[in-house]
Amino acid sequence: MVLGVIMERKISVPLYAGALIISLVIFIIGIFVGQIIDASNLQTISEDLSHVSQKVASINLLLLMEDNSSSFCPVYMEQLQSIDQEIEIVGHKLTYLEEEKNIYDSELKKDYFVQEAESYLLSKKAKQLCNDSSILLVYFYSNVDCASCQDQGIEILKARDELLGKGITVKIYSFDGDMGSSVAESLMTQYNIVSYPSIVVNGAVYSGYKDSNAVSSIIQSMVSE
Amino acid sequence: MAIDIVTLLNYSIAFFSLFVVSVFLLLYLKHRNSYLKPPKKTDWRPMVSVIVPAYNEGKYISDSLTSILAIDYPKDKLDIIVVDDGSTDSTYESAKKFECQSLRVFTKKNGGKGSALNFGIGKAKGELIATMDADSYLTKNVLLELIPHFTDEGVMAVTPAVKIKQSNSWLKEFQRIEYLMILFSRKLLSFIDSVPVTPGPFSMFRASVLEKIGGFDEHNLVEDQEIALRIQANNYKIKSSMTAEVYTEPPDTVSSLLRQRVRWQRGGVRNYWKYKFMIKPQYGDFGMYFIPLNFATITAFFVLLGLMVHSVISTPYYVKYIWFDAFGLGVDLFTFIAAFVIITSLCFLYLSIKSFKGEKVSLRYLLLFIIFYWYLMVGYNVLFVLKELRREGYSW
Structure with missing residues (x-):
């Protein structure tokens, strides 16, 4: 009657070592990918702010050319709304990166404040000129x-x-x-x-x-x- | 400090998930050309006792016994033992109709499945003993596919491919997919001698070693798992067959499914705790990897759940304004790791289904499974903890 042969147990060290190596490699790649993406995100935000800056410059130029005339208001309000929306989106992105990912770029933040201040001053002008x-x-x-x-x-x-x-x-x-x-x-x-x-x-x-x-x-x- | 702990836990869970998935990936890659190959056929036809414990299975017992009697195996080598465990319906009478030279029917006072199995083992004449549920449906070749595994003298038990028949019920299809995944992972685990359960629907054992280690634990919630752990503790091999097909009847309501899974989880955790002494090098991969893995998985599950709840609770008011504009900014290390784990899991799901030629799964049910399986796991894990904390009694 066969009682059953007791097996010789082994620990598959190469298996676990291989799994550990794969895990470490994926982990390290993930860290690099994360850093690359963060840098790319900050670059995108910087480009967004440049875009806003160009729009602000255009409105200022138009105001000078039109000599602050209120007949210019429809165009002015439309541009201002677009600027406000873009600034808000940039603000949301910066808030997310700061609050959720602990990423602070003080120079980018200062640029953002400059654009925000310009948007504020333009809005103040809109209140006077266009009865906003x-x-x-x-x-x-x-x-x-x-x-x-x-x-x-x-x-x-x-x-x-x-x-x-x-x-x-x-x-x-x-x-x-x-x-x-x-x-x-x-x-x-x-x-x-x-x-x-x-x-x-x-x-x-x-x-x-x-x-x-x-x-x-x-x-x-x-x-x- | 609280933020640091959360980050540390996130990193730990991420790394743990990566590691577990990588082990399975490497096991598959190593055995991808051989895992479907059955062992060499044999002319050996030992006496096989098939024990069928039954309690109020009047609805299914006839079909089940018909399928057993139709098995492709010499009838003079088949010893079917039906044990009616004090049923209150027509189970005994229905089974009695099938009594013949190779089928005996016994009745006893109700004592639970374990006691019925042990009663049957006591009456068994076979060199190999198969245990099954009364609602299992056996395919014709099940014994011929299982027996060759026993030509290896070190093999003490063999598990079949327990599946669920295709149906139009979303819940049953859900479980059918899950059973295919379980089969696939059990086969991979057999390559590191870490099969953790000899399924109740059908399993086969060497009679002599059952005698040596004792029968089933009659007071255990999951006696089919406990005996497998006992076999492992005695350093006997358990092999897994992908070709010996057995069909089982799954729970057909969400509440009965949850009840089953809570029982499995409660019983499983208690059994692993009972066998924690096996966490020693002398128990090889099973002791040093598989048992700690179970404890780690349950811990990781609840830590992850806690982290998700914490994330929802600590979501600031302003998120509703920023989430749309900030969409995509959140891609980071964890996104990358989650993508790797998810893609690998989906590959395993695909391989599980592909491994079985006749199994076709509709895209609709597959998507349902992928989306909702997580909720089932959350449901039964939370319930199992609550029941354990409240020291609730057991129910089947």
Whole structure:
């Protein structure tokens, strides 16, 4: 009667070593691919900002040529909307890279602030020339020394959503005051900003954290005046 | 610090997944020309006892016994033993109709599948003993395909190709695809002597060694797995046949499927815990790779689930604005690794189906499987943990 032969066990070391090597190779390739993609993404954002810069330059040129005439408004508003959209997309991309992937490019961020500031100034001009009813909200924050700044940003977005439902358009321009951006520092000096977070709504300054209801109330009271 | 832990866990899970997939990939590449080849045919026709434990299987027992009696094997070498485990329906009466020289029917007080199997083993005359479920359907050549494996004196048990018949039920098709994948991976594991289960629907053992290591554990949730682990613990070989086909009846509702899978998982984890003493070099690949792999896989699964929940909970409000514009920016190391793991898994799925000539899977069911299999795994893994934490009793 065959009882059954006990087998000699072995550990397939070459198998596991091979699997380890494959895993390491894929892992390392993945790290490189990730880095290449990150660099490519930053390059794309830089090109987007150049594109915005060209559009801003075109509008400024047109304004000079048309001698700030309001008959130029339809073209002006259309171009401005396009610039705002492109700036917003760049802002979203930068936020994603910073918040989700911890990728910070301070020079790119400063370029972004420059374009944002130009868009803000053009929007201010549009309000004067073309009677644009949009509310311009400038938000000053710090990533270094402001515990409530991230929450404040979220509350401003919530307020914007709520007001859009009531037919009020709010354009948001946000600047990090501690990044060494001369444009941001200039605007802070202009509005006498001394603490974070601070918001400037159609030129009026409000300091300290405000939830979405408070932000909405400020804007709605301005609209009703 | 919390962010660092999350990143570390992400890297660990990614690397672990890569490693496991790579082991299977290398096993396939090494054996790709031979894994479908059956062993050399033999003229050896030992006495085979087929034990059929049955509890309230009145609906299926007749078809099952018909299929056994139709097996291509000398009838004087076949010893079929039906053990009615105290059924309350017509199981005993239906089986009795088939009683003949090669088929005996016994009845006993209800004691569970393990006790019915052990009762049958006690009555068995065969040199080889096959155990099966009463709702299994055997193909004609099943014994002739399994027996050649036993010409290797080191082989103690052989598992057949347990499959599910094609149907129009999405749930059954889902399981049919899954069973093909299980078969494929079990075959690969047999190359490192790491077959972890002798399936209940049909398995074949050497009678003498069953006598040596003892019969089935009558108090185990998954006695078919436990006996396989006991065989492995005694350093006997278990081989896997891709050509001996057996069809089993799968659960036909989501709740019965979940119940089955929770039982498998609860029983499986308990069995691996019982046999954790095998994590030693003397138990070769099975002890040093396969058993730790099971513990690591369950841990990794829950860590991954936790990471996904954490990711959803910590998603900031502004994401709804940025996700569209930021689409594509997220491609990174993990995307690359996930792509490798997913593509390799899909290749395995393809190979699993292709390995069996007669098996055709419609694209519709294949896509359903690929999309929803993850949810089934989440469902039964979460349930199994809850039941264990609540120390719930077992139910079949």
